[in-house]
Amino acid sequence: MGDENRKMTDAELSRALGKSSGGRMAGKLLAALGFVVAVAGVLLGNFVVMIFGGVVLALGQMLQGKARDQVNRQTFEGVAPDILGAMFQDINQNPPDPKLLYQGDTNIPVPTHDYCHGSGYIRGTYQGKTVELCTVKLVDSQEIQREETGLWEKNEREVYRGQWMLCELGQSFPTWLTIWPRGALDKVFSGRGIKTGNADFDKRFNLTSGEETTALLLLTPARMERILAVSEAAGGKLALNLNTDGKLYIAVHSGHGFFDTVKGKEAPAELRARFAREIKWFTDTIDAFLLN
Numbered sequence: 654m655g656d657e658n659r660k661m662t663d664a665e666l667s668r669a670l671g672k673s674s675g676g677r678m679a680g681k682l683l684a685a686l687g688f689v690v691a692v693a694g695v696l697l698g699n700f701v702v703m704i705f706g707g708v709v710l711a712l713g714q715m716l717q718g719k720a721r722d723q724v725n726r727q728t729f730e731g732v733a734p735d736i737l738g739a740m741f742q743d744i745n746q747n748p749p750d751p752k753l754l755y756q757g758d759t760n761i762p763v764p765t766h767d768y769c770h771g772s773g774y775i776r777g778t779y780q781g782k783t784v785e786l787c788t789v790k791l792v793d794s795q796e797i798q799r800e801e802t803g804l805w806e807k808n809e810r811e812v813y814r815g816q817w818m819l820c821e822l823g824q825s826f827p828t829w830l831t832i833w834p835r836g837a838l839d840k841v842f843s844g845r846g847i848k849t850g851n852a853d854f855d856k857r858f859n860l861t862s863g864e865e866t867t868a869l870l871l872l873t874p875a876r877m878e879r880i881l882a883v884s885e886a887a888g889g890k891l892a893l894n895l896n897t898d899g900k901l902y903i904a905v906h907s908g909h910g911f912f913d914t915v916k917g918k919e920a921p922a923e924l925r926a927r928f929a930r931e932i933k934w935f936t937d938t939i940d941a942f943l944l945n
Contacts, residue, residue, distance in 0.1 A: 684713025733775070733912050736928050740936060741777035741784065748776040748785075759894040759902040760831040760861070764812040766791035771817075773911055779936055780943065785819045786935065788910025815889055815906040816931065820939045822899040830862040830871060832880065833892035851877050857884060863897075871895075879941035883934045893938065903938050 691706025693699075737744050768791070775786040791813035835857060847860040847868060854877045862868030884891040889907030896902075912928055 681713065684710050687711070687713055732925065732928065733773075736925065736932060737775060737777065739929070740932050741779050744775065744777040747774050758896065758900065760829070761892045761894050761902060761904050762833055763791060763904075765793060766812050767794040768792040768809075775911070779820065779939060782823055782939070782943075783821045784935075784939070786911055786932075787817055788814070788913070789817045789904070790814045790910075813906055814908055814910065815904060816911050816935075818903040818935050818938075820901045820903070820942075822901055822939075822942060824899045826871065826895060826897050826899060828862055828864040828867040828871070829894070829896050830860065830868045831892075831894045832858050832860055834884075834890040835859055836890070849877060853881055857881065876941045879937065883938050883941070886930065886934050886937075888931070895942065901939065901942055903935060905934075 687706050687708070687710030689706070691703050691710060694701070694703025694706050733746065734744065770790040770792065771787045772790075773786075773788045777784055790811060792809050793812045794807055794809045797808045847862060847865050848855050849860060849869060849872055851874070858880075860868065860872070880891075880893075887905045887907070889905040892904045892906075894902040911931060914924065
């Protein structure tokens with residue numbers, strides 16, 4: 654995988670985490686100061702002070718994001734290879750032509766959005782099957798007019814962040830099926846869901862398919878139990894889509910990506926253990942569909 658993917662020692666990772674934590678704290682303090690100044694400007698009716706506070710607030714937020722992105726990139730490049738190597742073969746980080754974000758190929762419901770961003774692409778093989786992983790961020794963008802200035806500006810809001818995965822199972826299936834968690838999007842698909850007869854599964858998931866009888870044959874009791882077990886361990890809302898060509902898409906709306914340092918106080922050993930768990934629930938889901 655080359656020198657750019659040199660493994661990080663725990664000491665190096667600990668220093669990177671400490672530096673990131675300091676950068677985030679500085680960013681938070683700067684953002685808080687900017688917010689206070691901006692509010693003071695509004696209360697005093699001082700446009701210049703208000704704008705200055707807004708600029709300081711934006712700089713603080715940018716500093717937080719830069720510190721977070723830097724340490725996440727370091728862990729992806731320096732920690733991921735070791736963990737991935739224990740699970741997959743033929744690993745390629747940041748392949749040139751990832752297939753994962755071809756959203757037209759999956760029926761997984763996601764929030765309304767204007768942009769889809771992917772990062773941290775990984776391709777490899779698992780039990781001889783091609784797999785791809787990445788972090789997905791969906792952003793909704795709106796043009797809003799500020800009452801104070803009358804100026805129009807773009808307001809971007811992150812509506813989804815999580816892990817997306819694709820496995821090419823290498824076999825065809827007689828119908829497609831989509832499984833996603835019950836929640837706010839249920840009303841969009843009201844009346845179209847399929848009941849499996851497994852009370853726990855039906856309580857947690859929606860199921861749609863091109864052919865109900867065939868879908869229920871594919872979703873054996875063993876598969877449903879495995880999916881339920883993975884859902885408990887996934888650390889977010891699990892959804893999956895199986896296409897007739899054998900492409901299995903797995904998505905977890907977790908609020909973070911693969912190899913992200915979501916908890917600033919995690920020790921290097923704890924980070925490595927969490928990263929390994931997050932990869933394992935992916936392989937556990939694949940295993941459920943490799944069952945005969």
